[in-house]
Amino acid sequence: MLQTALEHIESEQDFGDTLAANENVMICCGRMGPMCLPVYDVMEALTPSYPHVAFRDMAFDEPVGRIIRSLPETAGFTGLPFTVYFKAGKVVSATSSIQTMEQVTAILDEHLGAQD
Amino acid sequence: MRTDYDIIVLGAGPAGLTAGIYAARAHRSVLVLDTGTIGGQTVLSYHVANYPGVGETSGRALSQSMLQQARAFGCDVKAFARIANIDLTARRKTITLKDGTALTATAVVLASGGVPRKLGVEGEQRFGGRGISYCATCDGDFFTDRPIAVVGGGNSALEEAVALTRYASHVTVIHEFEHFQAEPWIIAEARANEKISFLMNQRVLGFSGGAELAAVQSVDKQTGVATETHVDGCFVFIGYVPNSDAFADQVKLTERGEVVTDDTLQTSLPGVFAAGDVRQKRVRQVTTAVADGTIAALAALEFLSELAA
Numbered sequence: 001m002l003q004t005a006l007e008h009i010e011s012e013q014d015f016g017d018t019l020a021a022n023e024n025v026m027i028c029c030g031r032m033g034p035m036c037l038p039v040y041d042v043m044e045a046l047t048p049s050y051p052h053v054a055f056r057d058m059a060f061d062e063p064v065g066r067i068i069r070s071l072p073e074t075a076g077f078t079g080l081p082f083t084v085y086f087k088a089g090k091v092v093s094a095t096s097s098i099q100t101m102e103q104v105t106a107i108l109d110e111h112l113g114a115q116d
Numbered sequence: 117m118r119t120d121y122d123i124i125v126l127g128a129g130p131a132g133l134t135a136g137i138y139a140a141r142a143h144r145s146v147l148v149l150d151t152g153t154i155g156g157q158t159v160l161s162y163h164v165a166n167y168p169g170v171g172e173t174s175g176r177a178l179s180q181s182m183l184q185q186a187r188a189f190g191c192d193v194k195a196f197a198r199i200a201n202i203d204l205t206a207r208r209k210t211i212t213l214k215d216g217t218a219l220t221a222t223a224v225v226l227a228s229g230g231v232p233r234k235l236g237v238e239g240e241q242r243f244g245g246r247g248i249s250y251c252a253t254c255d256g257d258f259f260t261d262r263p264i265a266v267v268g269g270g271n272s273a274l275e276e277a278v279a280l281t282r283y284a285s286h287v288t289v290i291h292e293f294e295h296f297q298a299e300p301w302i303i304a305e306a307r308a309n310e311k312i313s314f315l316m317n318q319r320v321l322g323f324s325g326g327a328e329l330a331a332v333q334s335v336d337k338q339t340g341v342a343t344e345t346h347v348d349g350c351f352v353f354i355g356y357v358p359n360s361d362a363f364a365d366q367v368k369l370t371e372r373g374e375v376v377t378d379d380t381l382q383t384s385l386p387g388v389f390a391a392g393d394v395r396q397k398r399v400r401q402v403t404t405a406v407a408d409g410t411i412a413a414l415a416a417l418e419f420l421s422e423l424a425a
Contacts, residue, residue, distance in 0.1 A: 034160040035254045037176055041153040045196045076328045078258040078349060079245035096245025097255075100152065101196050 004040045006057045022054035024112040029058040029068035030081025035098040049115040121145045127227035129156020131392025133182040134409025135225045140191035147192045155179030156229040162253045223387045223416040230356035230393040239323030247329020252276035256283045259349040268353035269296040274306045281311040290315045358394045380415040
């Protein structure tokens with residue numbers, strides 16, 4: 001399990017339930033490593049400003065991580081973390097490696113709706 | 117939210133947090149402000165093994181410890197600040213946030229650090245996270261039994277090249293000079309490693325491939341001979357650029373964009389000090405950043421005392 005303040009997706013059931021219950025979902029699949037930690041921090045900081053988005057993390061090396069690792073949209077990714085954005089259950093964007101606050105908010109605003 | 121401070125520190129890496137610790141412990145009101153996460157470049161280090169008195173730790177853990185220490189002394193710390201404007205020229209310095217909040221202080225410590233230098237060549241952005249990486253420890257295992265390149269010739273580049281041989285089938289080090297800028301011990305270690313070869317005196321022209329990286333194009337700076345190195349991955353370690361754009365027109369900078377300071381770390385503006393990787397200096401380590409933060413904070417405190425006298 002990742003040591004973050006985000007809610008974790010720990011099983012396929014969790015994943016399915018999260019997508020079923022939330023129209024807008026951002027999942028960061030990574031480790032507790034240098035490229036991943038800043039992205040978790042960005043998500044934690046953005047949570048109050050984007051109440052219409054469910055921010056979740058997922059452990060890359062756990063069996064559940066296969067969900068994100070095996071997506072067609074993450075094929076060819078070679079940089080942690082893999083971050084995937086879902087709208088109504090469909091992938092609308094995916095990024096590989098570290099992302100800044102500006103990069104994350106640009107994707108959120110474009111695909112999942114601007115902040116409050 | 118408080119908006120008026122004695123000292124505002126721009127940057128929450130080791131230099132900025134240390135300045136915050138010293139200034140807050142002197143009972144001054146202090147705000148440490150960062151546009152990113154807490155810890156600066158230190159967060160990007162898996163292991164910090166040479167910070168005296170701590171033993172081996174992670175950059176994250178060390179940063180969090182500094183953050184707790186700063187807050188314990190009463191220092192305000194804010195991450196992910198959205199800064200719209202910085203005015204350092206007036207007697208009362210003002211940092212305006214994008215929501216319109218004006219933060220003011222009598223003294224400012226610039227500790228905004230640096231960001232990894234990019235090559236700025238064709239394909240670098242396109243293959244970022246799709247072959248090109250800046251963290252060997254994070255991404256090395258994606259290249260198990262695959263050929264990769266490392267661009268750079270300093271300590272980081274050679275240390276990571278050696279580390280990457282644990283995963284990669286072969287590592288080609290591509291460097292822009294005929295000689296390395298690294299310590300002799302790591303040069304020797306890299307040269308002794310049978311999985312590493314060297315392409316010296318090269319200017320990297322670009323990266324190519326389909327959906328994923330397939331090759332690095334470079335040219336010999338002396339002979340003009342072009343080389344295409346076929347690799348699945350490339351790790352770039354060519355140093356850092358100072359994060360000084362936001363105040364570049366207000367304080368004196370070097371040609372490389374580093375803030376020029378005197379021995380007390382005062383910049384060309386009264387009441388404005390600089391610490392850590394953003395300033396002109398040779399050695400960039402956590403220890404030297406912490407030393408800078410100490411000196412800059414003490415100088416800022418002295419500046420405030422002289423104003424009050």
